[in-house]
Amino acid sequence: xxxxxxxxxxxxxxxxxxxxxxxxxxxxxxxxxxxxxxxxxxxxxxxxxxxxxxxxxxxxxxxxxxxxxxxxxxxxxxxxxxxxxxxxxxxxxxxxxxxxxxxxxxxxxxxxxxxxxxxxxxxxxxxxxxxxxxxxxxxxxxxxxxxxxxxxxxxxxxxxxxxxxxxxxxxxxxxxxxxxxxxxxxxxxxxxxxxxxxxxxxxxxxxxxxxxxxxxxxxxxxxxxxxxxxxxxxxxxxxxxxxxxxxxxxxxxxxxxxxxxxxxxxxxxxxxxxxxxxxxxxxxxxxxxxxxxxxxxxxxxxxxxxxxxxxxxxxxxxxxxxxxxxxxxxxxxxxxxxxxxxxxxxxxxxxxxxxxxxxxxxxxxxxxxxxxxxxxxxxxxxxxxxxxxxxxxxxxxxxxxxxxxxxxxxxxxxxxxxxxxxxxxxxxxxxxxxxxxxxxxxxxxxxxx
Amino acid sequence: xxxxxxxxxxxxxxxxxxxxxxxxxxxxxxxxxxxxxxxxxxxxxxxxxxxxxxxxxxxxxxxxxxxxxxxxxxxxxxxxxxxxxxxxxxxxxxxxxxxxxxxxxxxxxxxxxxxxxxxxxxxxxxxxxxxxxxxxxxxxxxxxxxxxxxxxxxxxxxxxxxxxxxxxxxxxxxxxxxxxxxxxxxxxxxxxxxxxxxxxxxxxxxxxxxxxxxxxxxxxxxxxxxxxxxxxxxxxxxxxxxxxxxxxxxxxxxxxxxxxxxxxxxxxxxxxxxxxxxxxxxxxxxxxxxxxxxxxxxxxxxxxxxxxxxxxxxxxxxxxxxxxxxxxxxxxxxxxxxxxxxxxxxxxxxxxxxxxxxxxxxxxxxxxxxxxxxxxxxxxxxxxxxxxxxxxxxxxxxxxxxxxxxxxxxxxxxxxxxxxxxxxxxxxxxxxxxxxxxxxxxxxxxxxx
Numbered sequence: 097x098x099x100x101x102x103x104x105x106x107x108x109x110x111x112x113x114x115x116x117x118x119x120x121x122x123x124x125x126x127x128x129x130x131x132x133x134x135x136x137x138x139x140x141x142x143x144x145x146x147x148x149x150x151x152x153x154x155x156x157x158x159x160x161x162x163x164x165x166x167x168x169x170x171x172x173x174x175x176x177x178x179x180x181x182x183x184x185x186x187x188x189x190x191x192x193x194x195x196x197x198x199x200x201x202x203x204x205x206x207x208x209x210x211x212x213x214x215x216x217x218x219x220x221x222x223x224x225x226x227x228x229x230x231x232x233x234x235x236x237x238x239x240x241x242x243x244x245x246x247x248x249x250x251x252x253x254x255x256x257x258x259x260x261x262x263x264x265x266x267x268x269x270x271x272x273x274x275x276x277x278x279x280x281x282x283x284x285x286x287x288x289x290x291x292x293x294x295x296x297x298x299x300x301x302x303x304x305x306x307x308x309x310x311x312x313x314x315x316x317x318x319x320x321x322x323x324x325x326x327x328x329x330x331x332x333x334x335x336x337x338x339x340x341x342x343x344x345x346x347x348x349x350x351x352x353x354x355x356x357x358x359x360x361x362x363x364x365x366x367x368x369x370x371x372x373x374x375x376x377x378x379x380x381x382x383x384x385x386x387x388x389x390x391x392x393x394x395x396x397x398x399x400x401x402x403x404x405x406x407x408x409x410x411x412x413x414x415x416x417x418x419x420x421x422x423x424x425x426x427x428x429x430x431x432x433x434x435x436x437x438x439x440x441x442x443x444x445x446x447x448x449x450x451x452x453x454x455x456x457x458x459x460x461x462x463x464x465x466x467x468x469x470x471x472x473x474x475x476x477x478x479x480x481x482x483x484x485x486x487x488x489x490x491x492x493x494x495x496x497x498x499x500x501x502x503x504x505x506x507x508x509x510x511x512x513x514x515x516x517x518x519x520x521x522x523x524x525x526x527x528x529x530x531x532x533x534x535x536x537x538x539x540x541x542x543x544x545x
Numbered sequence: 546x547x548x549x550x551x552x553x554x555x556x557x558x559x560x561x562x563x564x565x566x567x568x569x570x571x572x573x574x575x576x577x578x579x580x581x582x583x584x585x586x587x588x589x590x591x592x593x594x595x596x597x598x599x600x601x602x603x604x605x606x607x608x609x610x611x612x613x614x615x616x617x618x619x620x621x622x623x624x625x626x627x628x629x630x631x632x633x634x635x636x637x638x639x640x641x642x643x644x645x646x647x648x649x650x651x652x653x654x655x656x657x658x659x660x661x662x663x664x665x666x667x668x669x670x671x672x673x674x675x676x677x678x679x680x681x682x683x684x685x686x687x688x689x690x691x692x693x694x695x696x697x698x699x700x701x702x703x704x705x706x707x708x709x710x711x712x713x714x715x716x717x718x719x720x721x722x723x724x725x726x727x728x729x730x731x732x733x734x735x736x737x738x739x740x741x742x743x744x745x746x747x748x749x750x751x752x753x754x755x756x757x758x759x760x761x762x763x764x765x766x767x768x769x770x771x772x773x774x775x776x777x778x779x780x781x782x783x784x785x786x787x788x789x790x791x792x793x794x795x796x797x798x799x800x801x802x803x804x805x806x807x808x809x810x811x812x813x814x815x816x817x818x819x820x821x822x823x824x825x826x827x828x829x830x831x832x833x834x835x836x837x838x839x840x841x842x843x844x845x846x847x848x849x850x851x852x853x854x855x856x857x858x859x860x861x862x863x864x865x866x867x868x869x870x871x872x873x874x875x876x877x878x879x880x881x882x883x884x885x886x887x888x889x890x891x892x893x894x895x896x897x898x899x900x901x902x903x904x905x906x907x908x909x910x911x912x913x914x915x916x917x918x919x920x921x922x923x924x925x926x927x928x929x930x931x932x933x934x935x936x937x938x939x940x941x942x943x944x945x946x947x948x949x950x951x952x953x954x955x956x957x958x959x960x961x962x963x964x965x966x967x968x969x970x971x972x973x974x975x976x977x978x979x980x981x982x983x984x985x986x987x988x989x990x991x992x993x994x
Contacts (some may be wrong), residue, residue, distance in 0.1 A: 102767075142896060532649070
């Protein structure tokens, strides 16, 4: 089946079908689509059409669609499900997906769901819930095939043939010793190409990487990315295998990290629903506007200290946003680069000094160039050379501070355990606004009044 | 091998070893590290240490390390290699990696490299270069195992056993008919668990997805993400298989998209090197500062139209950044959400109207709430109720415009084929600055003078 429609085209077609009341066509498209695609379609629809489409999702596909939805969109759909439907869906979910769902549900519905599970299911769920959120233990699947190192490939072949099918995304088998300790992995390709009389212990990759269940999912994702892994064994502290993490879960982790990095700089949650109801949306975003209001009033207060200068020279009011804005832009470039370096694990105390020096040099060089340009424009505009000199000096000061802040602020936030992507940009513009106004209006008060 | 050091810790250790002149320890760490980890270490080092570490990378690992580096860091290292070293490294690269390298090299070095390749190598390289950049054809590997649908599993098993090893990341075999057309795929797990007498055509997945060589890599990545794929077959227009794309290449595509989305909003290139030399860094970033300078001078010009009002009421100068800044923040929230919706293929003409209406409602609601807060603060601060009313009105106008611009601007840019992540934020703040100053100072001129 060759895929030739893009997601946007599929969306367009489904909306057209929904609006034309073409039930047949909608149902057929849902049937052909992967559950993750159905989830994406649901997220792309405003509330009414979302419910309409959800009603058409076949029951047996429902649980899987739920696991692919983002938190907020999922909540909007679960709100419409009755108890029976929810329990039925939960019954078919893998424990790691169910754990995520229960974490998000309101307490009472979560408890209801836990109690409705059979003993076996609940046991496996509780095992997953024992691991910290965002740890390797939460990501892993316990559905694993392991083989002893001291058997031959022929034995492995015979034993695999007894399986109806292998767990999804099985690219390799775990190799263990007689006491169950993890030794390495044996690729399926190796099973197929090795001489049958060879021992597993000889053919296995004993340098295959494994992780501890407590490793943070970000580090696990970096490991997959760096080493081109398809799956990785998860071990406990004693070296006993607990399960394995496969690349499809890692792709989701990467997508979440991506969303978080992108959205948090605008004060949005990574679960933000494109079609969230107006009230909760407004409340969440209002909080961010409120934080910004405090910082911008702080900057306004600084301006207020220079009423006398502003009163006498109106050009200062006209030009002061230029100084603040250029600082904000230059600072955000350094900030973005530093945040990315931190996320990739490429910044540590050992090279931070280097980065700060380099960014200072870049900032200083650019400040000189643009200070001259701005000085000429401002000087000509207001026919006043002194104003030109003044704004050049203020701009230079602000760009150098911007470079320093852009590099040091995320390093400091990171060390304090605060996500620099979230708080960095609002703090940075506070600094560049205040330094910008202070430098420009302060110098004007000193030299022009 | 259990991985317990994070990338940042490894970096810390390597830097310490380099500084202590502990050559042995450095070489050992390089040997244990995956080429991609070595690449990340190189990127995290300032120029001198970078060269020092590169000299210690074993020659046989060099070519692979090069393929993992980002463009700019790679260029800094290739600059130091002589012709022979470069040719030797190129000789071991897969054609798709070599194509990327040659695209980046200066014309003369690229040509030199092409001519130095043997005929077979050059033929395969030219085949890859025939596909458009960022297309599925550029990503695929042609190292594929295919089997006929009309043979039995036993035949497949015997045939696989003749291979020394399977191509890396082989999770499935391609199934073709007698004329070579693609029919579906056969998972390795299926080969291992199916009864040997069964036909491949019966056991294969005939609904396995495949893509055309011309499909854009972003769409391919979305497909992998949505359908949890490990590999996908690439076909030509007639349905003949050309090669396959594996998940490890897709993880790189996702990382690149992530970097681009994050960095381009600050006017940075996604290839930006943390330790790029100061001059090229300053030049590139200076360009962005220059663009911003034009927009902020446009805003300053608007302020300049109201010199009379500013001259008479100094409170206007103090408060005007509040109006502009709040508009910028609110607008960037809508902008970020819309850009993400576009990237995920969740926005099309069919639901755009809904999004605009929802964002307008969110913007209007927040503008009313914060307008009241700002009015009270401003009124008390300057002991002037009229100023309070005025800033409330201006803020409302600006937040509503900000919501409209934040939603419509990326949709319009996208339709024009301009990346909204690149141009969106600078255009948005231009609008919110100008509307903010215009509304506040304009209303003041009308009602307070």
